[in-house]
Amino acid sequence: MSLTIISDPEIQYQAVPLCESKYSSVNRPIIFGIERGSDFSFSGIVANSSTTATVTATGFGAQWYDTVTAGTDFEIEITGSDIPDGTYTVTSDILIGSNSFVIDITDMGLFPGSYTAGDLKIVRLNYRVKTKITVDGTAVGTAVNKLDSSYQTTADISAFLKSSLSYDDDFDYTVNNIKDQKVSNSYIVEFSENWSGYEGTFDQEGTGTFYFTNSVRQLGAEYNGNMADFVVFSETTGIKAKFLSDFEKPSWFEGYPFSLDFVFGDEFNTGTYNIKRHDESFDINGTSIAEVSNSLDKTQDDYINRMTIYESYDSTAQYIEVWLERLALG
Amino acid sequence: MALADEVTEKKYVKIGNSCVTDPFYLQWLNEFGGRSFWLFGVLNTEQAKTSEIGYYEKYVDDLSTAQGNDGIISKSKELTTTVGASIPADQMDGLTGLFCSPKVKLLVEPNWIAEGVKWNDVRIKTGSLIISQTNKEFYDVSFEVIMPKQYVISE
Numbered sequence: 206m207s208l209t210i211i212s213d214p215e216i217q218y219q220a221v222p223l224c225e226s227k228y229s230s231v232n233r234p235i236i237f238g239i240e241r242g243s244d245f246s247f248s249g250i251v252a253n254s255s256t257t258a259t260v261t262a263t264g265f266g267a268q269w270y271d272t273v274t275a276g277t278d279f280e281i282e283i284t285g286s287d288i289p290d291g292t293y294t295v296t297s298d299i300l301i302g303s304n305s306f307v308i309d310i311t312d313m314g315l316f317p318g319s320y321t322a323g324d325l326k327i328v329r330l331n332y333r334v335k336t337k338i339t340v341d342g343t344a345v346g347t348a349v350n351k352l353d354s355s356y357q358t359t360a361d362i363s364a365f366l367k368s369s370l371s372y373d374d375d376f377d378y379t380v381n382n383i384k385d386q387k388v389s390n391s392y393i394v395e396f397s398e399n400w401s402g403y404e405g406t407f408d409q410e411g412t413g414t415f416y417f418t419n420s421v422r423q424l425g426a427e428y429n430g431n432m433a434d435f436v437v438f439s440e441t442t443g444i445k446a447k448f449l450s451d452f453e454k455p456s457w458f459e460g461y462p463f464s465l466d467f468v469f470g471d472e473f474n475t476g477t478y479n480i481k482r483h484d485e486s487f488d489i490n491g492t493s494i495a496e497v498s499n500s501l502d503k504t505q506d507d508y509i510n511r512m513t514i515y516e517s518y519d520s521t522a523q524y525i526e527v528w529l530e531r532l533a534l535g
Numbered sequence: 536m537a538l539a540d541e542v543t544e545k546k547y548v549k550i551g552n553s554c555v556t557d558p559f560y561l562q563w564l565n566e567f568g569g570r571s572f573w574l575f576g577v578l579n580t581e582q583a584k585t586s587e588i589g590y591y592e593k594y595v596d597d598l599s600t601a602q603g604n605d606g607i608i609s610k611s612k613e614l615t616t617t618v619g620a621s622i623p624a625d626q627m628d629g630l631t632g633l634f635c636s637p638k639v640k641l642l643v644e645p646n647w648i649a650e651g652v653k654w655n656d657v658r659i660k661t662g663s664l665i666i667s668q669t670n671k672e673f674y675d676v677s678f679e680v681i682m683p684k685q686y687v688i689s690e
Contacts, residue, residue, distance in 0.1 A: 230568075372564055372656075374562065374570070374640060374652075374654050376652075377652060378647075378652055388564065388568050389568060418567075419564065419568045420566060420567045420568035435567060437542050438542065439542060441542070445541060445542065445543050445544045446544070447544050447567075448543060448544065448546050448569065449565065449568055450546065450565065450571060450629065451567065451569075451628070451632035452626055452628065452629025452630075453547075453625065453626075453628055453629070454548070454625060454626055454629075455549070455571065455626075455629060456548070456549040456550070456572075456573070456574075456626065457548050457549070457550055457551060458551040458552070458553045458560070458572070458574040459550065460553050460648075461553065461560050461572065462560075462572070462647060463572055464569075464570055464572075465546060465548070465569075466568070466570060467543060467569075468568075480542070509568055511570070514548065518550065522550055523550060524549050524550060526545045527545070527546045527548055528541055528543050528545040529541070529542050529543040530540045530542060531540050
């Protein structure tokens, strides 16, 4: 396949140590940029006359003899050579052992002689890229995109991801934390080349697993639609993830279910660290009363987590501070 | 513990007043993908609004025996409850999220610790929000909540 993924939703949140956020808000475009590259690089081109030229492309026949109609004219697009960029008709048979072929250069104004090598693409009728989206092992849809004149396109897959969201609250509020795959989930994307009479096979093209959350970012958001500032990493230095609360100071009402949610990032190194929740209670004067900590279940990583708080605070407590810490194993 | 081990912000959580007459506890999906909560009190009990669905006229072939010459297929019934609370000024930021969220739930099992937590989807009636600032530190907030649709018999 000649596709290259030129952009994806992941952003680099911290350079050293490297921390990358693959978490996107599903209510914003989630875009993959795709480029069709060269089908083949040829090593030389020799104009035989003013009407024909021989293109040397070692191995071309072995790769293309059964995917182009041998003996029938087909077109290729040449770029990067010092013959004019453009579309040329192939006039020779492509046999399995062909290492060269002939093109029609009539009216191109070329003199007999050698010209530099370049790239070629076979002109495909109705060429399109398909992007298949799979959420947590279930295919949810396929985007179909045509390329622009620079052989690039973008696929916005956010609408496909939304179909896998729901808002049922199944949390029983009895455990410290649990992942919520109703408001967050993982997905992979696979790409294929297709044209009239041909449906390609899907390939991830080197992309990995990405994640989405049922959230929205506003105008001016530093990371566009990425949720980087909410993702809990284990290796960020000086940067602290935010909790998923729209209150600067939320309230917990004793006797009522409450959760403080966070994005348990996939890059949190659970092989090196445990993760703990700390609750520190304060009285009306701001004096610390007590601090407790509880280990969280780190097998719930990769997704938005619902997290309860300690709740058994002293009766004089007026407010608490809650935060998460990593704790080195051993 | 070393500061370097903190991986999140320190979130300030107030301990709210749970002593509310006729409690009405709401949860909503906030813009960041998390859940937010607030305890309101019921100000007005449920008000029912009904409307007809599908009025039609019947063909009458015997006026002396016919029991009627029109009917309706069904009726719809909408219940709303007015709730409110005094909100500290420094928490109004989060409460606006309630009115922007399309996903709001009401706690319907008061004995949830023993019986398990149960929620019903509700809707905040558009245009019903009233905010008044009684003093510098608090806002009185009230609004109508549309309860889950009531099922009725139909033809």
